[in-house]
Amino acid sequence: MKNFLPLIILAVLALAPLLGLSSYLMHILIIFIMWSVIGMAWNLLGGYCGQVSFGHAAFFGVGAYTAGMLYHHFGASPWWGLPLSVLAVALVSLVIGFIVLRLRGPYFALATLSMGEVLRVASENLVGFTQGDLGILIQQRTWVDKMPYYYIILAIAAVTFFLVKKVIESKLGYYFVAIREDQDAAESLGINTTFYKTVALCLSAVLTGVAGAFYTNYMGYIDPKIAFALHDISIVTIMVVMVGGVATFWGPVVGAVIMVLLAEVVRSIPQLGAAHQTLFGVLLIVIIIFLPNGITGDFGKLKKLFKLGRASS
Amino acid sequence: MSAAQVEVLLQTLIAGLLLGGLYALIGIGMTIIMGVMKIINLAHGELMMVAMYIAYWLFALFHIDPYLSVFVAAPVLFLLGVGLQKFLITPVLKVDSILPENQVILTVGIGMVLANMATLFFKSDYRSVPVDYASKAFYLTDYWKDAPIELSLSFPWSVSFLIALIITALLWFFLTKTDTGKSVRATAQDLHAALLMGVNVNRMRMLSFGLGAGLVGAAGCLFIPIYYLYPALGGQFTLIAFVITILGGLGSTVGAIIGGLILGIFESMTATYMGMGWAPVGRFVIFVAALIFLPGGVASLLRKKRLGR
Amino acid sequence: MSLLEVNNVSMFFGGLAAINGVSFSVNKGEILGLIGPNGAGKTTLFNVANGFYQPSKGEVIFRGERISGLKPHQICRRGIARTFQVVKPLQRMTVLDNVIASAFLRAKSKAQAEAVAIETLKFTALYDDRMVISKGLPLGKRKRLEIARALATNPEMLLLDESFAGLNPSELNESIEIIKKIKEKGITIMIIEHHMKVIMSISDRIVVLNYGEKIAEGTPHEIGNNPLVIEAYLGEAQHA
Numbered sequence: 001m002k003n004f005l006p007l008i009i010l011a012v013l014a015l016a017p018l019l020g021l022s023s024y025l026m027h028i029l030i031i032f033i034m035w036s037v038i039g040m041a042w043n044l045l046g047g048y049c050g051q052v053s054f055g056h057a058a059f060f061g062v063g064a065y066t067a068g069m070l071y072h073h074f075g076a077s078p079w080w081g082l083p084l085s086v087l088a089v090a091l092v093s094l095v096i097g098f099i100v101l102r103l104r105g106p107y108f109a110l111a112t113l114s115m116g117e118v119l120r121v122a123s124e125n126l127v128g129f130t131q132g133d134l135g136i137l138i139q140q141r142t143w144v145d146k147m148p149y150y151y152i153i154l155a156i157a158a159v160t161f162f163l164v165k166k167v168i169e170s171k172l173g174y175y176f177v178a179i180r181e182d183q184d185a186a187e188s189l190g191i192n193t194t195f196y197k198t199v200a201l202c203l204s205a206v207l208t209g210v211a212g213a214f215y216t217n218y219m220g221y222i223d224p225k226i227a228f229a230l231h232d233i234s235i236v237t238i239m240v241v242m243v244g245g246v247a248t249f250w251g252p253v254v255g256a257v258i259m260v261l262l263a264e265v266v267r268s269i270p271q272l273g274a275a276h277q278t279l280f281g282v283l284l285i286v287i288i289i290f291l292p293n294g295i296t297g298d299f300g301k302l303k304k305l306f307k308l309g310r311a312s313s
Numbered sequence: 314m315s316a317a318q319v320e321v322l323l324q325t326l327i328a329g330l331l332l333g334g335l336y337a338l339i340g341i342g343m344t345i346i347m348g349v350m351k352i353i354n355l356a357h358g359e360l361m362m363v364a365m366y367i368a369y370w371l372f373a374l375f376h377i378d379p380y381l382s383v384f385v386a387a388p389v390l391f392l393l394g395v396g397l398q399k400f401l402i403t404p405v406l407k408v409d410s411i412l413p414e415n416q417v418i419l420t421v422g423i424g425m426v427l428a429n430m431a432t433l434f435f436k437s438d439y440r441s442v443p444v445d446y447a448s449k450a451f452y453l454t455d456y457w458k459d460a461p462i463e464l465s466l467s468f469p470w471s472v473s474f475l476i477a478l479i480i481t482a483l484l485w486f487f488l489t490k491t492d493t494g495k496s497v498r499a500t501a502q503d504l505h506a507a508l509l510m511g512v513n514v515n516r517m518r519m520l521s522f523g524l525g526a527g528l529v530g531a532a533g534c535l536f537i538p539i540y541y542l543y544p545a546l547g548g549q550f551t552l553i554a555f556v557i558t559i560l561g562g563l564g565s566t567v568g569a570i571i572g573g574l575i576l577g578i579f580e581s582m583t584a585t586y587m588g589m590g591w592a593p594v595g596r597f598v599i600f601v602a603a604l605i606f607l608p609g610g611v612a613s614l615l616r617k618k619r620l621g622r
Numbered sequence: 623m624s625l626l627e628v629n630n631v632s633m634f635f636g637g638l639a640a641i642n643g644v645s646f647s648v649n650k651g652e653i654l655g656l657i658g659p660n661g662a663g664k665t666t667l668f669n670v671a672n673g674f675y676q677p678s679k680g681e682v683i684f685r686g687e688r689i690s691g692l693k694p695h696q697i698c699r700r701g702i703a704r705t706f707q708v709v710k711p712l713q714r715m716t717v718l719d720n721v722i723a724s725a726f727l728r729a730k731s732k733a734q735a736e737a738v739a740i741e742t743l744k745f746t747a748l749y750d751d752r753m754v755i756s757k758g759l760p761l762g763k764r765k766r767l768e769i770a771r772a773l774a775t776n777p778e779m780l781l782l783d784e785s786f787a788g789l790n791p792s793e794l795n796e797s798i799e800i801i802k803k804i805k806e807k808g809i810t811i812m813i814i815e816h817h818m819k820v821i822m823s824i825s826d827r828i829v830v831l832n833y834g835e836k837i838a839e840g841t842p843h844e845i846g847n848n849p850l851v852i853e854a855y856l857g858e859a860q861h862a
Binding site: 114 | 411425
């Protein structure tokens with residue numbers, strides 16, 4: 001039964017729109033699925049390989065701008081951005097990786113944060129390329145109806161899920177975890193840690209970039225503060241995975257559901273609206289202290305907290 | 314070089330030095346926290362922001378000069394730091410999780426809460442403290458009638474710089490001459506040795522975080538006469554603190570001072586010769602370059618010199 | 623026939639020499655003990671041999687080829703595997719998965735890696751614990767797991783760093799048995815150890831370091847009677 005869970009969930013999600021959901025609900029679902037993709041991508045590098053990136057907005061943004069600039073400079077359909085972002089983001093990730101992967105732990109975190117911010121400031125200043133703060137607007141939306149967008153992002157998510165699963169269950173997965181647990185021991189056991197960290201980074205970046213390219217096509221407008229956002233993308237990504245459960249297959253999906261729901265709930269209550277960062281901050285603090293392995297990771301703890309399951313002495 | 318060019322260069326260097334002195338204070342706070350507690354505090358800038366709001370309201374409501382606010386804000390920040398350490402950070406250090414970067418993420422959460430609460434209470438308007446000496450300055454030609462160039466030294470900048478100097482001197486005295494200060498340094502150098510010597514490591518941790526917070530709080534008050542205030546300004550100062558800490562070398566106060574001065578001069582030069590927009594990029598570039606090429610910071614260079622190699 | 627040659631190796635940190643002009647060889651098939659007071663430079667020597675440090679001076683030769691300057695994973699590929707003093711297995715994975723991870727170095731497929739892992743676990747008497755999450759293992763078994771992980775890379779030479787520290791007498795005996803079995807397989811061993819009785823009983827030869835320099839080399843009997851060695855250890859006891 002457990003083996004079929006992914007397929008069951010995929011089937012449920014594939015059939016959901018046929019129930020005739022409102023445009024608003026479709027939007028929420030699309031956003032949730034997009035965040036699942038980003039979360040699963042980050043989890044590969046951060047949760048499994050232990051390299052905690054605070055700058056995934058860099059990859060999201062490059063993907064988003066690949067699509068945007070293709071449209072703006074060449075008049076091409078921004079959908080070409082999806083395949084092209086794979087190339088663009090892969091290259092960027094190799095450059096960034098070359099610089100930051102030699103750093104460990106918190107220094108890696110800070111360096112990746114810097115990378116995201118450098119790209120943001122660069123895209124704000126290089127107005128010739130990116131239109132700077134003016135942003136890029138896609139004049140004609142491909143579809144008015146949300147369904148086609150939904151199925152595209154669902155397909156991307158399905159590919160991401162199965163790709164991550166395949167990788168983790170293979171030699172790569174073992175090596176990633178070995179690197180996470182003790183990089184020096186992994187090196188001594190013949191693992192080329194630089195190479196495998198680069199693979200993890202590249203894979204994680206490319207998947208995130210594709211999500212970014214999708215975002216440009218779906219939302220129709222990007223600017224540096226949106227595409228390279230530190231808090232709204234890099235940090236939310238971390239939250240999605242930490243709340244849901246690091247280093248688990250379903251963690252990022254669970255986390256995406258929760259974060260998107262939370263954001264919507266907060267947005268709809270006028271008094272709470274402006275306080276959403278406070279709530280997120282508090283949530284982050286609470287998760288870090290009480291459920292550091294997220295809801296899926298610390299499910300046992302969670303059950304005890306609510307006194308569900310068998311009562312222990 | 315023409316007189317005008319020399320003037321611009323000297324003026325830039327002076328501005329950089331004054332800025333560097335203030336930056337150093339921010340950096341020292343962080344290097345103590347990182348050195349003693351091995352904790353990356355991504356909420357450092359937000360702590361400074363809190364102090365600045367305290368100074369702002371003391372001026373707006375009670376007309377208390379920002380320089381006097383140091384005596385209020387620094388202790389308040391100290392207590393805030395101790396509180397954060399005791400109730401949030403210590404529990405996280407004990408938690409068993411897959412990713413060791415938890416405490417970094419914790420401080421991100423703290424920073425988010427502080428910044429957002431400031432926005433809620435104070436709105437995101439830019440505020441400034443219009444002290445009457447804000448535009449006062451010392452001019453070279455007032456003292457040297459026949460000077461070939463004109464140089465000006467802004468009064469608030471100079472006072473802030475001097476006070477920063479005094480605070481740094483007091484800190485140096487505390488760390489080297491008092492028992493508590495020496496215990497802090499001992500804990501920074503070797504945790505286990507300090508434990509064996511009977512140092513109450515937990516107390517040292519709280520003290521260090523409080524100290525770091527207090528220092529950055531003082532720096533905030535010194536910044537308020539020359540800068541404007543808004544809830545989101547924490548981020549850039551956190552970055553500045555990091556650049557200085559890494560540049561100077563973890564846990565080294567001398568390194569932080571030198572790092573602060575270097576960064577101040579560097580930023581001043583980029584602002585004059587390249588334009589303001591690129592300043593953050595410059596910081597990041599120095600930051601990453603220092604992480605990669607000089608991981609021990611300036612302090613490691615000094616140490617090598619001392620050992621004669 | 624010498625398998626590993628340490629030629630005049632020095633390692634400087636800042637201004638201090640952790641090891642200074644150390645030379646010795648490890649012969650194929652032997653167990654070489656590396657002893658010395660704390661801070662003598664033993665682990666530093668391992669770090670040089672293993673590739674974590676590039677020697678400031680001198681070189682390390684393995685099977686006639688220069689390996690100093692290579693990265694640790696390259697050195698492992700060539701046949702030197704190493705354990706660490708502070709044992710850190712892949713905590714949230716099972717014992718079996720821990721060894722499978724190492725076995726991937728030589729294995730062409732997951733099935734093959736698993737087969738190698740199971741064989742290695744049987745060899746190190748951990749087969750019954752293969753499904754245990756390694757976090758829950760007692761120290762003795764964790765140290766054996768560390769050895770198993772190294773063995774799964776099919777090494778020609780094993781560098782063991784304090785594999786006997788902190789073990790109780792029965793764990794000690796089990797580990798000694800395994801070391802003997804490893805030697806029977808033809809694997810050369812260099813071992814750092816503070817446990818004098820153990821090292822005297824299993825080593826074919828011993829090298830003694832003190833303050834970063836080699837002060838003696840010879841059979842356990844010769845070393846046990848060497849006045850320099852005795853002074854090095856007694857001297858340490860006197861200042862303690």
